Amino acid sequence: MRISQTERLEKKSLWSGSWIFFLELQEKRANNINLVTPGHFVPQIVKALDQARREGLTLPVVYNTSSYETVDTIKMLEGYVDIYLPDFKYMSPVLSKKYSHAPDYAEVAKAAIAEMVRQTGKAVFVNGEEDNLILSGTIVRHLTLPGCMADSMQIVKYLHDTYGDKIYISIMNQFTPLSNLEKYPELNRRITDEEYETLVDYAIDIGIENGFIQEGTQRKRVLSRHLTVRACNLENENHIFWWKKFPKKIRKIIIYIIWENAIISFV
Numbered sequence: 001m002r003i004s005q006t007e008r009l010e011k012k013s014l015w016s017g018s019w020i021f022f023l024e025l026q027e028k029r030a031n032n033i034n035l036v037t038p039g040h041f042v043p044q045i046v047k048a049l050d051q052a053r054r055e056g057l058t059l060p061v062v063y064n065t066s067s068y069e070t071v072d073t074i075k076m077l078e079g080y081v082d083i084y085l086p087d088f089k090y091m092s093p094v095l096s097k098k099y100s101h102a103p104d105y106a107e108v109a110k111a112a113i114a115e116m117v118r119q120t121g122k123a124v125f126v127n128g129e130e131d132n133l134i135l136s137g138t139i140v141r142h143l144t145l146p147g148c149m150a151d152s153m154q155i156v157k158y159l160h161d162t163y164g165d166k167i168y169i170s171i172m173n174q175f176t177p178l179s180n181l182e183k184y185p186e187l188n189r190r191i192t193d194e195e196y197e198t199l200v201d202y203a204i205d206i207g208i209e210n211g212f213i214q215e216g217t218q219r220k221r222v223l224s225r226h227l228t229v230r231a232c233n234l235e236n237e238n239h240i241f242w243w244k245k246f247p248k249k250i251r252k253i254i255i256y257i258i259w260e261n262a263i264i265s266f267v
Helices: 005-016 018-027 039-054 071-076 093-100 105-120 149-166 193-205 239-244 248-261
Strands: 033-036 061-065 083-086 134-143 168-172 211-215 222-224
Touching (some): 018 039, 039 071, 083 105, 093 105, 105 149, 149 193, 168 193
Parallel strands (some): 061 083, 134 168
């Protein structure tokens, strides 16, 4: 689809004046400025943030992305973005080609995320480790797909092996099939609780401590920090082995209590 010159000017004008919206959000006591899939407007965003900061903007800036970005684009954002919120969708080029027409997705995402982590360093929260409001850092999200457990495990392991506790990993379970999946019948379902628990247990088993997991339906999704267990803030306990002592039914009760009392609000 071709974009007319008028449309180009309108979009340019919109972003060049967006610094005003940034300041309005600050006046309304927003926690941050959340830029969602904005890669094609990065030059304009940089100019808008320069102007907004001259006018008094102090809010953290969140860059919310699929990670299918060039390293050069991410480098342009150094000093402008405080919190990166990238996806890591696929490790397998077969899956990324089949579902997103991007066989090089994993390699592109790895390079982009590496640059994001280089810029932000380890996550920092408002009041340290006990606070749920993030000021800077990188949180990598992974949406678990039906029948793709091996790929999900590879992604989680890669992120942990590569970055350790420098990043937070958000393991998401809310994949929702739409009505146009005739070509991909294997995706025409939601993942089961058992599938999701398997991935979460795997993440805990390989030593991941900094992360977020989900519970419930799309109508009620809440997140807890530190893969539920560190949210308990138990003193002098090895969280992995403590967690494994409980049967799954008891775990679910504990998770529910934590989620009711530890809702995160970083966006």
